[in-house]
Amino acid sequence: MKKWLAIGMSTMLFGSALAGCSSGEEKTAGKETSGTKNEKVEVTLAGWGGNPTEQKLLQQTLDEFQKKYPNIKVKYEVISDQYMDVIKTRLVGGEGPDVFYLDAFEAPALIKTGALEPLDKYVTDDFDINDFEKPLLDAFKGEDGKIYGFPKDYSTLALFYNKKMFEEAGVEVPKTWDELREVAKKLTKGTQVYGFGVAPELARLYYIAESKGGKVVTDNKASFADPKVVEALQPIVDMHVKDKSAAQPSEVGANWGGEMFGQGKAAMVIEGNWAIPFLKDTFPNLEYGTAEIPTINGKKATMAYTVAYVMNKNSQKKEAAWKLISFLTGKEGMKIWTSKGLALPTRKSVAAELGFDKDPLRAPIVAGASYATVWQNGTNLPIITNNFNNQFVSAFLGQRPLADALKEAQETANKEIEGNK
Amino acid sequence: MRKKAWREAGTGYLLLSPTLFVLLLFIIGPILFAIFLAFHKVQLLGTTTFEFVGFDNFKRMTGDLRAKIALWNTVKYVVLVVPCQTMLALVLAATLNAGLKGQKFFRIVYFLPTLTSSAVLTLIFMWMYNQNGLINHLLQAVGLPTYNWLGDPKVALNAIMVMNIWSTAPFFMVIYLAALQDIPDSLYEAAELDGANAIQKFWYVTVPYLRPVTSFVVIMGLIGTFQLFDQSYIFSAGSGGPNNSTLTVVLLIYQYAFKTLGTMGYAAALAFALAIIILIATLVQRRFSKEESLY
Structure with a gap:
């Protein structure tokens, strides 16, 4: 009696498994036939x-x-x-x-x-x-x-600024990156409001990294440890570590720059078109303006x-x-x-x-x-970006000098690229 | 006679066939295929190619800095989490077994974290770990320093450790609890007659009696912690950051398999290496506990 029960059970299970398979087949078959013209x-x-x-x-x-x-x-x-x-x-x-x-x-x-x-x-x-x-x-x-x-x-990216905070601090919208750094200091109020909200990622810093003549990628390999790139990125790190006038969104409990800006925790952020509808929906009362990104060395630059x-x-x-x-x-x-x-x-x-x-x-x-x-540079940019982001954060948080961090990241990235060949 | 034996074996295998089929298709087959992949350079997208490369994938590991970081993070994690969760589980179980009032209620409360899905737990903890979150507020209230739990490479892995110890200890607690019910009262009575106090009873009766269970708990803990993936994946949004501090071996395998193109073979080799590491760790643990009675 027990034996028959067991056989019955297992055939049932097996049967249902088969049924599962066949219904799957029907679906794919249906997909193929629908390719004909009149249907x-x-x-x-x-x-x-x-x-x-x-x-x-x-x-x-x-x-x-x-x-x-x-x-x-x-x-x-x-x-x-x-x-x-x-x-x-x-x-x-x-x-x-x-x-x-x-x-x-x-x-x-x-x-x-x-x-x-x-x-x-x-x-x-x-x-x-x-x-x-x-x-x-x-x-x-x-x-x-x-x-x-x-x-x-x-x-593309543009500078978003909080009009009210600018008025209170009595500052003008910055035209150059040096001005931005000074303005950010004046706008900062302890750890409650930061002058500048920054995303420490290559996707958002690429144009700054290359602003002093260095190259982030050369011949499809990482080359961001170039002293010219380090020099160009150093002010961003200094704003966070020395001036304490810049912070990344996660430090104030926001998910991204637009949210940080909307919550009034940053007086300036560099964001794109996507932030405009977001701010309109989520923070309708926010008074803000946009401006072109401040120039570096007198040159205009931004990402697309x-x-x-x-x-x-x-x-x-x-x-x-x-x-x-x-x-x-x-x-x-x-x-x-x-x-x-x-x-x-x-x-x-x-x-x-x-x-x-x-x-x-x-x-x-x-x-x-x-x-x-x-925002594109050859087939290896995803690997390069991943390694850059990982190490740049530690420099941004002030745990190690930027030059060392980038050198290590570049070596790791290039080793990975070499290994993939 | 022989014929009958064959027929019986045949019926046996026939009845086993659904299970065997599933095992072959979903467990043994993939294992063999993963070993096959580990010795090939694999390009799956576009034109699929398998190119035999011998031990190249394994050689590559020795020069891979990220693999070293991942292994180091994982080992750190295992070494801290396994003893902590085992001890916590034992202590929790012992207190629940002491015959306190309302212990059923506490048993349920303690067990709740294990019932929650780890993804949901991680998300909730990310809220609490937030710079302006609950944990920092509590630390501040008692005058302790606050941390950027999610963004600071120095503490990010510790944050995951705390969460995991808290959520897995209750599971092992239940196993201990079952074993505690098994200890004969006569042993405690004998100990009492010999003049042992509560702590001595725990140390000389309970702990030795639970050794086989401890061995099981440690092995399961080792396997589980070596495979840490989902928590660090959610914490770092798949990157293993900040500064590779939450990069674990399984997360690295995932990245090589699905994020970068054409490194499936290397990912399989890493997975193979991890399996061997877990095997060695388990063997070492067994040698230490010298307990082979149960499995």
Whole structure:
């Protein structure tokens, strides 16, 4: 009796396991057949989520697309955390989305693997490729000169300052980096309010690091221990360690600069376009202004961050995927997507039409585009950045001299790069 | 006769087959594949390639500064956390077994941390460790210095240690508690007749009697602490920072496997090395306790 019971149980378990498998197969089979022409095609689009306003705007753009191409259905998937890890793993497993976001920073390495579809052959004259800002488009060109993605939007960095605190301290908006340092001292009130909120990361310091003629990356290897780079970064460390007028967001319990600024714990931060809608939603009463980043050695400098739509090389529905990309980065789609100013358009014609250069808060950010450095440099930048960030923090906290920290970080990074070859 | 034995074995394996199938597919297969990966340079993305490189991946470890830091952090963590959590578990169990009033209530309260998912615990602790958070306020109230728990490389790993000792000790406490119920009262009575006080009873009766359980608790603790990943991953948002202070071996394996492209083989080699380190640590522990009665 017991024996039969056991057999019955195990067959049941085994049966249910098999049932699980077969339903999985059905799903994948369904996906493949939907690629034929007359049926409705489903294209998957993956991206990181934004704030609710952003999500709504993207949905609006996608609705418009589906109205124009009724037999293409867009399935939008949000990957909210560790975006690149998830995307890479899914691409390896053959379950990658057809179209997805790609940050310029990660682009060279991913293009080199051959996981992306070159888009040149799809481009028509209508698409008007020359309309894109050239540096932003170049960020998604492979070593072979082909284009692997079209930038959907961008932002540069600008100085955000708290008007009330500036008035109380009786100071002017700084025009040079030396002025900024002096002003920050006057704005600081102990550990309650810091003059300057700073993110000790390479992504935000790259333009400062290179301002004295040194190079962070040379021949796809780290070279940031260069004395010129150390000299350029030293003032940031000194502001924290000596002047006590600068702090990173985590020191005051904020997650990022925008939050620190909004909570009134920093009188100045250097942030991008993304902070404007955030401040409007979360801290509507905050009176603040923006200005171009203070000059270093009399030269203007800032960073530009851009993200593109790219196509999976193993996509079964490339025609439909291209239609989606060309709509989203085309004049019509980009105009809807950037209409609220959450992100800035990468097409000159759209930018001219929307006129963000006349918006008082966004004008400094738009102005930065002409002299910005695009946040990208070869396939090894992620490794270099990781090592830089790790060691720079210890110098920023005053635990060791900056030159030593950067030297060690550079050696570690280059060893890692060497090992990956 | 032989035939019958074969048939019986056949039925046995038939009944085992679902389990065997699952074991082969999800445990033995992946182990073999990981060993295979450890000897290859693997590029999974785009065009998948496996290139045999012999012991290159293992040689690379010797020159990898981050691997050394990760191993050092992990060893520091193991050496501090395992004894602390074992002792805390024993003390908690002993107090709960002493027959105090309301001990059932305390048993539940003590056990609660173990029931919470470690990811949630970490997030809650990150709030408390915040510069303006609860822990710093408490320290300030009693006149102790405050720390930048999350941002300062000197204390970040300690912050994780404190949290982990607090959350895993109750689990081992339950194991100790079960073993304590097993100690015959006659031993205590005999000790009393010999004039032993409470501390002597604990030290000469309870502790020796619990040795096999202690051995088990230490081995499980060793394995668990060597595999520290989720807490340091959440603390540092996957980077192992600040200044590599929360970088553990498993976190490094994760970074090489999923963050940098084309280093899956090296990650597998690191995982293999970690398995050997855990094996050695366990063997050493067994040699120390000389206790082989249970497993």
